[in-house]
Amino acid sequence: MKPLLLIAGFYAAINAATLAGIGFTVGWPPKEPITIFHPDDPSRPEEQMALRALLEITTFSEAVQPQVMVLGASGAAYGFPPSLMQASLPGFVPSTIATGGATVTEVRRLFDEIVWAAPPAVLRRSVLVLGMSYLMFCSDAHRYSGNLSTPTAWWQQPHITTHTQKAARRHPMILDNGNPVRRMLPRVLVLAARRRLRIWGNLSDSLPLHVGEWFANRGLWRFQTMTIEKVRRQAESLLTRSKPILEWYLGLSVKEQVEWHTEGLQKAGEILADDQFDSFDALLDRATSTGLTVVVVDLPLHSDHRMHSPVFQSFRTRLRDLVAAHDGGGRVHLIDLTESLPDEDFIDLAHAKKDRVDAWVDLLIDRIRPLLPDQSSRIRE
Amino acid sequence: MTINSLEFLGFVAAAAMAFHFAPCRWRARGAWPLTTLAFLGLTGPSWAALLAVLGFMVAIWLATRIVALRSGPGTLPLLLAAIVLIFGWLKGYSLLSWLPFAANVPTTIGLSYMLLRGLQLLVDMREDPTLRPAAGEVFSFLASWPCLVSGPIQRFQEFRAQLEGMQSFRLDDDVLVESLGRMARGWLLVLVCGDFFRHVWLGLKAIALEEVYPLAFGGAQLAFLAYLFCDFAGYTDIVFGAARLFGLRLPENFDRPYESRSFLEFWGRWHMTMSDWFKTYVFSPLLMALTARWPSAGTANALATVAFFATFFLVGLWHGTTKAFILAGLLLGLGASVNQWYRGAARGRIGKRAFDAMAQGPAYGMAAKGLTFAYLCGAIVPLWMQGQEMRSVAGRYGLVGLAISQGFIFALAAPTAAVRHPRIPWPRSMVFRCFLIALAVVIIEMYVFLFPPADGRFFYQQY
DSSP: OHHHHHHHHHHHHHHHHHHHHHHHHOOOOOOOSSSSOTTOOTTSSSHHHHHHHHHHGGGGGGOSSSSEEEEEEEHHHHHHOEEEEEEEGTTTTTEEOOTTTTHHHHHHHHHHHHHSSSOOOHHHTTTEEEEGGGGGSHHHHHHSSTTTTOGGGOOOOOSSOOOOHHHTTTTTHOTTTTTHHHHHHHHHHHHHHHHHHHHHHHHTTTTSSSSSTTTTTTHHHHOTTTTTTTOOSSSGGGEEEEEOHHHHHHOOOOHHHHIIIIHHHHTTTTOOHHHHHHHHHHHHHHHHHTTOOOEEEEOOHHHHHHHHOHHHHHHHHHHHHHHHGGGSSOOOEEEEOOOOOOOOBSSSSSSSSSSGGGHHHHHHHHHHHHGHHHHHHHHHO | OOTTSSHHHHHHHHHHHHHSOOGGGGGGIIIIIHOOOHHHHHSSSSSSHHHHHHHHHHHHHHHHHHHOOOOTTHHHHHHHEEEEEEHHHHHHHHGGGTSSGGGGGOSSSSSHHHHHHHHHHHHHHHOOTTTTOHHHHHHHHHHHHHHHTOOOOHHHHHHHHHEEEEEEOOHHHHHHHHHHHHHHHHHHHIIIHHHHHEEEHHHHHHHHHSSOOOOHHHHHHHHHHHHHHHHHHHHHHHHHHHHHHHTOOOOOSSSOOOOOOOHHHHHSSHHHHHHHHHHHIIIIIHHHHHHHHHOOOGGGGHHHHHHHHHHHHHHHHHHHHSSHHHHHHHHHHHHHHHHHHHHHHHHHHHHHHHHHHHHHHHHHHHHHHHHHHHHHHHTTGGHHHHHHHHHHHHHHHHHHHHHHHHHHHHHHHHHHHHHHHOOOOOOOOHHHHHHHHHHHHHHHHHHHHSSSSSSHHHGGGOO
């Protein structure tokens, strides 16, 4: 037993030294508000955003004040930065746990993590804002199995793996809520381990996606002569470029984006997948059962979606029906913002312009303010 | 469950506890076989696969009974052929697709190594009439879980002695730290170093396939070899450490192969137990048979060349019988036979002493090491490239491009010929050892967190 105790002691000491080293050199994790998406660095890989989301959710365990938690994909991340919402929501702590390219599956997964981490009493006084668009209801098979959303070849897997699942594999015992070891471990221990990973995560932000990335840089190996270069590709397919998805997406012309959103998805035949609606239904069930006030926001979209997308209207109908089915207790609300903003406010077809973000935020705050739970009456309860 | 997973660590811990809490006399006959069964169940892809593996073991056990009862000259070759046939059938070799139910045989794990252990046992039983293993011993030996997935290949006599020693084995602090240290080193090699080289290899492979980048193709070959070494040597460390917890001491499988200065020396340092096996059970009998047929001293070098070619060709085929493995076998056989022919001819011309003195020279050493790795890296390309990809690379790169690729490997390997890597001794201080183990755990945990691995599979598991 002596060696095991010694190893455990050294393990704790080395960990403490490592954490202190990272904290004092790279920096300690920020306090509230939680920000997953950095508009100044839109090229960040989606898996890293998912990791950041998983780690930041840990802070909900220390929450005392009621929260306004915005969940969604890049549309919500661009449009509703928590720093801009903070001043307009006195008494609430806003946070935006939105990751690029997320489907309903990923949103539900992150919501499950929030329910696991946050104290039930805080949840009962909090608001969950689900920033949705029809693009998030495409099937996981379509979203996660191609090069489109997993641009680097080494991420390719034989089975469908969402970005959150990939991120959780970095430390499955702590980050994967389906892992049997995590289920057996005491919650306090998992939270402590996640706080440690949150500090490690600071290091992750300043590192390449992989330590071998530099070696796989094609410029390093370029050695071509006229005699050996027999074939050279005339054009490179956009979809196989090893660029982060958002960078790739923003590099497309508006025409190409429309084609991608409509024709590309239509060809896949899985634009509105039934299992995503089932998943959304389950998410609403769980959210209402925890006592949260739920606001489903049909996000603002460029008018091209309304004009060109073959499923735009049918999605709205299905979403309304689904929310109406949950609205019995008056805790689930639907806000339709799809046509609320002019096309000039968009950087592309789905994301807010940087200098127009405050308009997005104002729009949201104005609509959700009447729906916020009355904190005074809650406290009296 | 894979060897480099946390589940495996949990399995080892649970199995070790069950083993040491069991009454001493039941360790070898009860606890050990039970841990083996549990391992088979946890690693087997399906129940059908488990049944297939058990069936194969029963076939080998029946063969041992026949060898024990009948010692006719034709019995053993017939049994060996039957075992190889069953093996090929269970492995789904395309050559044997005409056999009944060949298309429905389940995918199994560990059969290749079980075959080598089984054949070795049968041959040794004929050589040594006192060697008559009981059914339980045969089962424990064939399915010995630390060696099941990818070796090392232990001899039965050695295994049996260690099995008998289990009763008196005591797990003290030294053994525990040795075991944990070896496992930590193994995981460090697999999950950190191996993953790094794997990433570089896959990245360079993609670049080399996309356009004509000879340096990337050469780099991919070197990175693959480095990855394979870290993955395989790390795996060996892990199972070596795990086996120590049960009183088993497995044979070493690697001896700094990166220092090799000839193709044949490389195989004496890489996967040593497999090389020894093929040397003992294929090369030596074949050479003896050839020498008996053509007993002239003048043909000795030519016969050894032929024997080396056949042996290494079989090494390639043992990994699989697709066209890629046949090509790899041919290239390995060619490398070994050319190496042998050159060595024999040079010794014959200038004398053994003068040749050895020349081989010690720095310029010769650099050229030899550069050539060894340039050839070796090219010979194992079929292990990681599809036939179509190889054809595409050969067509686009041409001879000049391929020569630049291999020249790049030569240029990287040759300057390291003079570098000798001494074995780093394991520190004596218990406290320092524990510190190193804890440090390795933190490094592994941090690396996997910061640079998540693409795929947790152990490369050699597919064989």
